[in-house]
Amino acid sequence: xxxxxxxxxxxxxxxxxxxxxxxxxxxxxxxxxxxxxxxxxxxxxxxxxxxxxxxxxxxxxxxxxxxxxxxxxxxxxxxxxxxxxxxxxxxxxxxxxxxxxxxxxxxxxxxxxxxxxxxxxxxxxxxxxxxxxxxxxxxxxxxxxxxxxxxxxxxxxxxxxxxxxxxxxxxxxxxxxxxxxxxxxxxxxxxxxxxxxxxxxxxxxxxx
Amino acid sequence: xxxxxxxxxxxxxxxxxxxxxxxxxxxxxxxxxxxxxxxxxxxxxxxxxxxxxxxxxxxxxxxxxxxxxxxxxxxxxxxxxxxxxxxxxxxxxxxxxxxxxxxxxxxxxxxxxxxxxxxxxxxxxxxxxxxxxxxxxxxxxxxxxxxxxxxxxxxxxxxxxxxxxxxxxxxxxxxxxxxxxxxxxxxxxxxxxxxxxxxxxxxxxxxx
DNA sequence: AGGCTAATGACAGCCTCTGACAATTGACAA
DNA sequence: TTGTCAATTGTCAGAGGCTGTCATTAGCCT
Numbered sequence: 499x500x501x502x503x504x505x506x507x508x509x510x511x512x513x514x515x516x517x518x519x520x521x522x523x524x525x526x527x528x529x530x531x532x533x534x535x536x537x538x539x540x541x542x543x544x545x546x547x548x549x550x551x552x553x554x555x556x557x558x559x560x561x562x563x564x565x566x567x568x569x570x571x572x573x574x575x576x577x578x579x580x581x582x583x584x585x586x587x588x589x590x591x592x593x594x595x596x597x598x599x600x601x602x603x604x605x606x607x608x609x610x611x612x613x614x615x616x617x618x619x620x621x622x623x624x625x626x627x628x629x630x631x632x633x634x635x636x637x638x639x640x641x642x643x644x645x646x647x648x649x650x651x652x653x654x655x656x657x658x659x660x661x662x663x664x665x666x667x668x669x670x671x672x673x674x675x676x677x678x679x680x681x682x683x684x685x686x687x688x689x690x691x692x693x694x695x696x697x698x699x700x701x702x703x704x705x706x
Numbered sequence: 707x708x709x710x711x712x713x714x715x716x717x718x719x720x721x722x723x724x725x726x727x728x729x730x731x732x733x734x735x736x737x738x739x740x741x742x743x744x745x746x747x748x749x750x751x752x753x754x755x756x757x758x759x760x761x762x763x764x765x766x767x768x769x770x771x772x773x774x775x776x777x778x779x780x781x782x783x784x785x786x787x788x789x790x791x792x793x794x795x796x797x798x799x800x801x802x803x804x805x806x807x808x809x810x811x812x813x814x815x816x817x818x819x820x821x822x823x824x825x826x827x828x829x830x831x832x833x834x835x836x837x838x839x840x841x842x843x844x845x846x847x848x849x850x851x852x853x854x855x856x857x858x859x860x861x862x863x864x865x866x867x868x869x870x871x872x873x874x875x876x877x878x879x880x881x882x883x884x885x886x887x888x889x890x891x892x893x894x895x896x897x898x899x900x901x902x903x904x905x906x907x908x909x910x911x912x913x914x
Numbered sequence: 915a916g917g918c919t920a921a922t923g924a925c926a927g928c929c930t931c932t933g934a935c936a937a938t939t940g941a942c943a944a
Numbered sequence: 945t946t947g948t949c950a951a952t953t954g955t956c957a958g959a960g961g962c963t964g965t966c967a968t969t970a971g972c973c974t
Contacts, residue, residue, distance in 0.1 A: 580908060580909065580910045581906075581910070581911065582907055582908060620836060623836055623839070624832035624833055624835060624836035625832055627832060627835035627836060627838075627839070628828060628831055628832035628835060630835075631831070631835070631879075645910070645911040645912055646911075646912060647911050652911070653880075653898070653899060653902055653906075654902060654905065654906040654911055655911075656876055656880075657873065657876065657899060657902055657903060657906040658906045658907060660872035660873055660875065660876040661869050661872050661873065661903060661906070661907065662872075663872055664868035664869050664870075664871055664872030664873075665865065665868055665869065665872075667868065668864055668865065668868040671839075672861075672864075690861070691861060691865060694861055694862060694865055695865060695869060695907075696907075696908075697862065698789075698861075698862040698865040698866045698869070699790055699866060699869065699903075699904075700788065700790060700904075701788065702788045702789070702853070703789065703853040703854075703855050703860070703862055703863075704853055704854060
């Protein structure tokens with residue numbers, strides 16, 4: 499952001515994003531129109547769509563940053579860790595360093611509030627899940643390269659990621675609807691669920 | 707469907723659905739407008755929205771039928787089967803008896819073609835995934851009751867379903883993009899992936 | 915046959931998103 | 945500094961999904 503022009507663009511984008519998130523978390527996603535956002539920032543509606551492909555993109559912009567951050571964490575995991583363990587450590591580390599990634603754009607608190615909005619708004623949840631598919635494909639690629647296997651012939655990378663992704667999405671959902679809506683609670687849930695995957699799979703749950 | 711009125715409604719709905727699916731599979735989902743469908747059936751656009759909550763609902767109507775069918779299959783699995791095994795058998799059985807559920811509305815071949823449309827259309831894939839969340843919640847409830855555990859305190863039902871769902875979605879995706887687009891191929895993929903979940907999880911994949 | 919009710923059509927309107935063109939504003943060299 | 949070029953924005957116009965409303969039609973039932 500050298501030139502004045504670039505700085506202005508940056509400021510417009512951040513104003514749009516911050517305003518959008520603020521409105522989404524207070525009036526709800528569907529209760530907020532793009533016109534509302536544009537008007538609050540004092541730009542035309544058309545300008546909003548020049549910065550964001552759609553309402554969804556603005557709503558999920560923070561998440562996109564954290565996903566990128568998580569992918570980076572996976573890439574940097576030591577090679578001696580087994581795939582699932584590497585993923586596990588990467589998520590936990592991701593939560594720990596969440597603030598470093600977000601703070602420049604918005605307070606963590608706003609991110610957390612958006613989480614609930616996403617989870618409780620059908621249209622947003624749908625968009626979120628669709629993105630997860632792409633994220634999982636990216637993670638699978640990282641794992642495959644890491645372990646030196648070929649994704650096209652070996653299903654294990656995608657399989658491991660599918661399982662991991664399933665558990666993580668469940669974790670998010672339970673967390674966002676639970677009472678303890680803190681990062682610590684999220685960490686605890688993650689650890690707990692990942693621990694119980696094994697037992698949940700092959701055994702019978704009955705205690706007769 | 708006793709009265710003439712009810713028969714007419716039934717016919718209108720089926721005409722709309724069949725026409726919609728036909729257009730979706732030939733011109734694509736986004737290349738088809740609701741007006742196109744309504745016009746082809748010779749009803750007003752408003753009438754379309756009286757039968758379907760939206761374009762999505764029409765596109766996913768067949769799938770909804772098969773999901774209901776699958777849930778029924780899960781409910782009827784013998785109690786001696788472990789949870790994951792019951793789910794596995796239910797899916798396989800679901801595929802076997804797919805035709806019985808679909809044929810009254812549309813040929814299986816149309817259902818299969820729609821599968822590719824869903825998987826390759828972002829908006830539809832998103833809607834599909836969102837529905838999967840609800841489906842998984844329903845399955846978890848069935849499993850919990852079956853095994854006599856309380857979902858609110860025991861995470862295993864949701865956990866098992868999350869894992870299973872993750873694997874099944876991967877299966878669908880790989881199947882829909884693969885070359886062998888037959889039900890047999892689907893069955894084979896399902897069995898194969900479920901077999902490899904265990905190995906993919908805890909071990910290292912390297913063969914040094 | 916005639917009243918009742920359900921189904922449909924016809925508008926009008928809101929919201930998301932896009933293309934096109936003109937106006938503005940910063941960048942940069944002469 | 946000024947003039948030119950390019951990037952940013954605003955303004956329109958319009959498509960497409962979806963909803964509310966109200967009048968009209970058509971099946972139902974006595």
